[in-house]
Amino acid sequence: MPANDHYVIIGNGPAGNHAASTLRDKDKDAKITIVSDEAIPFYYKPRLTRYILDEIDAKDLMVKQLSSYSDSGIRLRLGQPVDRIDPDSKTVFLHHKEEIHYTKLIIATGSRARVLPTMRSYSDCLKFISSYDQVMEYKDDIKQAKRFFIFGGDLVAFTFVRLLSKMNKQVSLLIYPNAFWPFNLNEEMEAAIAQSLKGLSVDLLVKDDIKAIAESGNGYRVRTTKGKELNVDMVFSFNGLIPSVEFARGCGLDIDHGILVSETMQTNIPDIYACGSCAQIYNPDINTYTTSIGWPNAVAQGEVAAMNLLGDHKVIESAGRKYFDLEGVKVKTTWWEDIEERA
Amino acid sequence: MKDINIVIEICGSAGEGTISAGEILSRFMSSQGYEIMSFDSYPAEIRGFGKCVAHTRISSSVINSPGKLADVLIALNDGHSISQLSALKKGGILIYDSQPAKPHEEDKSVLGWADPSVVSYGVPLAMLAQKAAGNLRGRNMVALGAIAALFDLDREGFTDSIKARYAKKKQIVIDSNVNSFLEGFDWTKDHIEKKDTFTFDGVSLEPRGEKLIINGNQLVAQAALDADLKFYAGYPITPATKIMEILSKELPGYGGTLLQTEDEISAIGAVVGAGYGGIRAMTATSGPGFALMTEFTGLSVMAEVPAVIVDSQRGGPSTGIPTKTEQSDFNAALYSGTGDCPRVVLAPTDTASCYDATVLGLYLAEKYQTLVVILLDFFLSNSIRNIDTPKKPGPQMLNANVNPTEEDLKDYKRYKFTDDGISPRAIPGTPGGISFYTGLEHDERGRPDYSDKGHLAMSEKRYRKHASVLKEAPAPVISDFDGDRADIGVISWGSSAGAAHEAVATAKKEGINAASFSSVMLYPFPDEALIEFAGRCDNILIPELNFQGQFADYAQGVIKREVTRLNFITGRPMAAEDILDKMREM
Structure with missing residues (x-):
C-alpha cells in the first residue's frame, strides 16, 4: 500500500476500534481516522446500566486511554456525526461541513434502540439505554424515581431490572415474547427468567400488552390489555436495536436493515467494508443476510474487515459467537439458526 | 465559597468582531462583579485577514496574570482557530460554527482537530446571524449568545452590555448586534444539551462597587x-x-x-x-x-x-x-x-x-x-x-520644579552643585535666571568645561540624583516569608510581576517555601532591598519576556550569585502557570 493511504472508520465501538488497531498493526504508515458521532471515548456499552446506577465509576466504563490513539497514530474525531458518504469521490461528509477523503472505508456505526411501531405514538414517554448521551440525560432521574415499568426485554433489560431491584425500586416487567430480541422467547427461557427474578421485587407480566401510556402528574400511567393499571415514574423500552445506517442510505450501498456485506465484510461497493451490528452478513448456509450482536462478534468482525481491507481474504464465522449466557441459561444469539432449525 | 476562575478565548479573523466580542464579554462579567483581565492579540498588518484572539480571564477573586490556557475557545474562524487549539486545556470547551456558509476542506475545520477530550458545542453561527440581521457580521454576537446560554448568564444584562458597547452607533447597528446575541442565546437554550460541568451557579461575589474597565x-x-x-x-x-x-x-x-x-x-x-x-x-x-x-x-x-x-x-x-x-x-x-x-x-x-x-x-x-x-x-x-x-x-x-531662590538668582548657576544633585532651575524668562543649556560637558554656569575635574564633578552630580530618587520611589513589593528563609525567591519586573506573585501564592499552597519580590523602580534599582531579599532565599528565579535575561544579568551583578532564568519570547504574556511549572522543577 502506498504510504499515503487514508483508512477512515466510521464508528468508535468494539468493531471500529479493533478494525483500527488491526490496520495499525499491519500498516504502520497509513493515515487512520476514527469518526464518531458520540462525544465520549470508546466505552463498554454493556456496562452502561451499571454505570448509571453507580455500580461502577467512569474509569471502569472506558475501554482505552485517549493517549493510546495518539500514541499509535490513530486520529480520533469524536462528536462529529457523518451526514453522508460519496463512494465516487471517496468522501465522507461530516455534519459540520467538513469533507474527509478516504482510500478505504469501514463502517462500524453499531445500532440504536428500536422503537416498536405500536409504541411510536408514546415515544415521548419512553426511555432507552443504548448510548452514553442518552442515559446521561436521565441518570439522576433514575436515582430519584421509585416505580419503573419496563417492557420488551432484551439482554440489557435483565441487568437493569436486577440492579433496580437491588436498589429497592418497584419494577414491573412486561415481556414481549415476539419482540424478545434478537431471538424469540421460548418457554424454557421464560421459565429461566422467572426463576432468575425470583426473590426480587419484580412484578413480571407475561402474555399481556400495553394498551396506553399517558402522562400522569410527574410520571406516567400504563394500562395493559389485561386491564392492569400502573402508576410509574419512568417507562423503559428494551426492544432490541436497529442498525445506525441512515447516513449511508442513498449512496449506492446495498442496505436492508443493516448494510449488506459478504462473509469478508465487503459491501457491494469496492473499498467500503461494514462490520458490527450495523452490518448484515451473508450466510451461505441459509442464503440470506443475518445480523449478529455482542461485543466478541463485533471485535471479530472488525478484525476481519481490517484484514480484508488490507488485501487478505478472511471469512467471518457465519454464526459468530453463538450463545450468550442469559441468567444461567445458554441462549442463541443468532435468529437465523432458528430459521435453520425450522428448515 | 465557590471560586470561579475561567479563561475564555474568542478566535477569529480581523474584521469578524473578535475583539469587540471579547470587550463585551469583559464588560458584562465586570458588571456582574467578577474580576477580569483580558488581552487581545491581532495581526501586525493594518489591513488584512490575520488571526485575532480575545483572551479573557474571569475570576471571583483577585487575579494578577492572564492565565496560560483557555477553558473555552469560541471559534469564529476555523482556519485560525485550529492553531489556537493548542492553547485550549484538555477537556476544555469548544464552540464552533456547525453550519458554516461554505464547506470545509479536509482538515480545515477546528472541530476536526479538537482533542478528543474537548467538549464541543456546534452552533450555527452564520445561519443564526443571517436570520437575525440579514448578514454574517453578527456571528460574534451569536457566539456570545451561545456562551451566555451555556453558562446561564443574565440575558438582559448581557444585552445591556452590547447596547453600551455600541451606544455611539446607529440604532440599526445596535439592533442587529442585540438580535444576533438573542438569536444565539435562544437557539442554544433550545438545542444544546449541556455536557460540560462548568457553571457560575453558587458563586457569591463581594460587592465591588463601580469599576473602571480600562x-x-x-x-x-x-x-x-x-x-x-x-x-x-x-x-x-x-x-x-x-x-x-x-x-x-x-x-x-x-x-x-x-x-x-x-x-x-x-x-x-x-x-x-x-x-x-x-x-x-x-x-x-x-x-x-x-x-x-x-x-x-x-x-x-x-x-x-x-x-x-x-x-x-x-x-x-x-x-x-x-x-x-x-x-x-x-x-x-x-x-x-x-x-x-x-x-x-x-x-x-x-x-x-x-x-x-x-x-x-x-x-x-x-x-x-x-x-x-x-x-x-x-x-x-x-x-x-x-x-x-x-x-x-x-x-x-x-508642580515639582525646584525654583531658584532670590539668593540663587543674584549669582545664578544653572548647574549648581548640591547634595542631592538637584540644581534650582530658572525657567527661561525668569529675571536673573539667564542659563546656558548645552550637550557639551559644562561647569556650574553651563559653560563648556572639558577638564577632568569638571567632568568628574558633573558626572557625580548627575548620579547623585539617583540616591535622592530612590528615597521617593515606591517600595518594592515583597511577599511574606514563611519563616526566616525561602527555598525559592522569585524576582520580577514589569508585566511579569503579577504572574510571579500569583505563582508564588499558589506555590505556597502546594507546600513550596517561596517568596516574591518586584519593583516598579528599575533605575535606580532598590539594590539594598534586593540584596536583603536574595540573602534570605536559597534559590533565585527571574522570569522575564526576553531572550537574554536582561534583568537577570543586572540582578546577578547586584547579588553576586547565579540565578535561575525563565525566559521566553513567544509573544504571549507571562502566566503564573509558566512560573509555577519552573518552580516545581527547581
Missing part, C-alpha cells in the same frame, strides 16, 4: 492629563499609538498641545524643547522609536532638561514583531545612548500602576530635571482590567 494605554493618557501634562509630541507606533490618540482628543481641553511630528527624533526633540521651556511634556513610543530617540535622551540628561518617554515594548529588535509582547527593552531603557547617562526608569507591574507610574514619572522628570523612561509592554498597554478609579494626584505632584 487598559494601560488609556490609564497612561488619563494620568498624564490628571498630572497636568501640557505638551505631547509623538509619532504613531504600535502598541503606544492609543496614548497619542486619546491625548489628541483630550489634551487641548486641558489647556495642552499635541504635536504629531514627522518621526520619533523630532518628537523627543520637541519634548526636550518643551521641557526646557518649563512645560510638562512627554512622548510615547515603542522600541524602534525609542532607538531613534537616544540622541536626545543624552541631551536631556546632560542638559538636565525634564523629558518623559513611555516605551511600550514589543517583540524583537528593529521593526520586530509589532503586535506581540516582550520585555526586551530593559537594557535599552537603562543604558541606551552615549557616555555615563543616568536616567530614571519605571516599569508598572499591572494595569492600575500604569497610572501611578505616569504621574510619578512626570513628577520625577520635573523635579530631578532628567530623563524618565516608563516601560510598558504590549500586554500592559492593551490588556483590559476592571479597576477602582485611580486617585488623582495631589498638588505636590503637579
Whole structure:
C-alpha cells in the first residue's frame, strides 16, 4: 500500500476500534481516522446500566486511554456525526461541513434502540439505554424515581431490572415474547427468567400488552390489555436495536436493515467494508443476510474487515459467537439458526 | 465559597468582531462583579485577514496574570482557530460554527482537530446571524449568545452590555448586534444539551462597587492629563499609538498641545524643547522609536532638561514583531545612548500602576530635571482590567520644579552643585535666571568645561540624583516569608510581576517555601532591598519576556550569585502557570 493511504472508520465501538488497531498493526504508515458521532471515548456499552446506577465509576466504563490513539497514530474525531458518504469521490461528509477523503472505508456505526411501531405514538414517554448521551440525560432521574415499568426485554433489560431491584425500586416487567430480541422467547427461557427474578421485587407480566401510556402528574400511567393499571415514574423500552445506517442510505450501498456485506465484510461497493451490528452478513448456509450482536462478534468482525481491507481474504464465522449466557441459561444469539432449525 | 476562575478565548479573523466580542464579554462579567483581565492579540498588518484572539480571564477573586490556557475557545474562524487549539486545556470547551456558509476542506475545520477530550458545542453561527440581521457580521454576537446560554448568564444584562458597547452607533447597528446575541442565546437554550460541568451557579461575589474597565494605554493618557501634562509630541507606533490618540482628543481641553511630528527624533526633540521651556511634556513610543530617540535622551540628561518617554515594548529588535509582547527593552531603557547617562526608569507591574507610574514619572522628570523612561509592554498597554478609579494626584505632584531662590538668582548657576544633585532651575524668562543649556560637558554656569575635574564633578552630580530618587520611589513589593528563609525567591519586573506573585501564592499552597519580590523602580534599582531579599532565599528565579535575561544579568551583578532564568519570547504574556511549572522543577 502506498504510504499515503487514508483508512477512515466510521464508528468508535468494539468493531471500529479493533478494525483500527488491526490496520495499525499491519500498516504502520497509513493515515487512520476514527469518526464518531458520540462525544465520549470508546466505552463498554454493556456496562452502561451499571454505570448509571453507580455500580461502577467512569474509569471502569472506558475501554482505552485517549493517549493510546495518539500514541499509535490513530486520529480520533469524536462528536462529529457523518451526514453522508460519496463512494465516487471517496468522501465522507461530516455534519459540520467538513469533507474527509478516504482510500478505504469501514463502517462500524453499531445500532440504536428500536422503537416498536405500536409504541411510536408514546415515544415521548419512553426511555432507552443504548448510548452514553442518552442515559446521561436521565441518570439522576433514575436515582430519584421509585416505580419503573419496563417492557420488551432484551439482554440489557435483565441487568437493569436486577440492579433496580437491588436498589429497592418497584419494577414491573412486561415481556414481549415476539419482540424478545434478537431471538424469540421460548418457554424454557421464560421459565429461566422467572426463576432468575425470583426473590426480587419484580412484578413480571407475561402474555399481556400495553394498551396506553399517558402522562400522569410527574410520571406516567400504563394500562395493559389485561386491564392492569400502573402508576410509574419512568417507562423503559428494551426492544432490541436497529442498525445506525441512515447516513449511508442513498449512496449506492446495498442496505436492508443493516448494510449488506459478504462473509469478508465487503459491501457491494469496492473499498467500503461494514462490520458490527450495523452490518448484515451473508450466510451461505441459509442464503440470506443475518445480523449478529455482542461485543466478541463485533471485535471479530472488525478484525476481519481490517484484514480484508488490507488485501487478505478472511471469512467471518457465519454464526459468530453463538450463545450468550442469559441468567444461567445458554441462549442463541443468532435468529437465523432458528430459521435453520425450522428448515 | 465557590471560586470561579475561567479563561475564555474568542478566535477569529480581523474584521469578524473578535475583539469587540471579547470587550463585551469583559464588560458584562465586570458588571456582574467578577474580576477580569483580558488581552487581545491581532495581526501586525493594518489591513488584512490575520488571526485575532480575545483572551479573557474571569475570576471571583483577585487575579494578577492572564492565565496560560483557555477553558473555552469560541471559534469564529476555523482556519485560525485550529492553531489556537493548542492553547485550549484538555477537556476544555469548544464552540464552533456547525453550519458554516461554505464547506470545509479536509482538515480545515477546528472541530476536526479538537482533542478528543474537548467538549464541543456546534452552533450555527452564520445561519443564526443571517436570520437575525440579514448578514454574517453578527456571528460574534451569536457566539456570545451561545456562551451566555451555556453558562446561564443574565440575558438582559448581557444585552445591556452590547447596547453600551455600541451606544455611539446607529440604532440599526445596535439592533442587529442585540438580535444576533438573542438569536444565539435562544437557539442554544433550545438545542444544546449541556455536557460540560462548568457553571457560575453558587458563586457569591463581594460587592465591588463601580469599576473602571480600562487598559494601560488609556490609564497612561488619563494620568498624564490628571498630572497636568501640557505638551505631547509623538509619532504613531504600535502598541503606544492609543496614548497619542486619546491625548489628541483630550489634551487641548486641558489647556495642552499635541504635536504629531514627522518621526520619533523630532518628537523627543520637541519634548526636550518643551521641557526646557518649563512645560510638562512627554512622548510615547515603542522600541524602534525609542532607538531613534537616544540622541536626545543624552541631551536631556546632560542638559538636565525634564523629558518623559513611555516605551511600550514589543517583540524583537528593529521593526520586530509589532503586535506581540516582550520585555526586551530593559537594557535599552537603562543604558541606551552615549557616555555615563543616568536616567530614571519605571516599569508598572499591572494595569492600575500604569497610572501611578505616569504621574510619578512626570513628577520625577520635573523635579530631578532628567530623563524618565516608563516601560510598558504590549500586554500592559492593551490588556483590559476592571479597576477602582485611580486617585488623582495631589498638588505636590503637579508642580515639582525646584525654583531658584532670590539668593540663587543674584549669582545664578544653572548647574549648581548640591547634595542631592538637584540644581534650582530658572525657567527661561525668569529675571536673573539667564542659563546656558548645552550637550557639551559644562561647569556650574553651563559653560563648556572639558577638564577632568569638571567632568568628574558633573558626572557625580548627575548620579547623585539617583540616591535622592530612590528615597521617593515606591517600595518594592515583597511577599511574606514563611519563616526566616525561602527555598525559592522569585524576582520580577514589569508585566511579569503579577504572574510571579500569583505563582508564588499558589506555590505556597502546594507546600513550596517561596517568596516574591518586584519593583516598579528599575533605575535606580532598590539594590539594598534586593540584596536583603536574595540573602534570605536559597534559590533565585527571574522570569522575564526576553531572550537574554536582561534583568537577570543586572540582578546577578547586584547579588553576586547565579540565578535561575525563565525566559521566553513567544509573544504571549507571562502566566503564573509558566512560573509555577519552573518552580516545581527547581
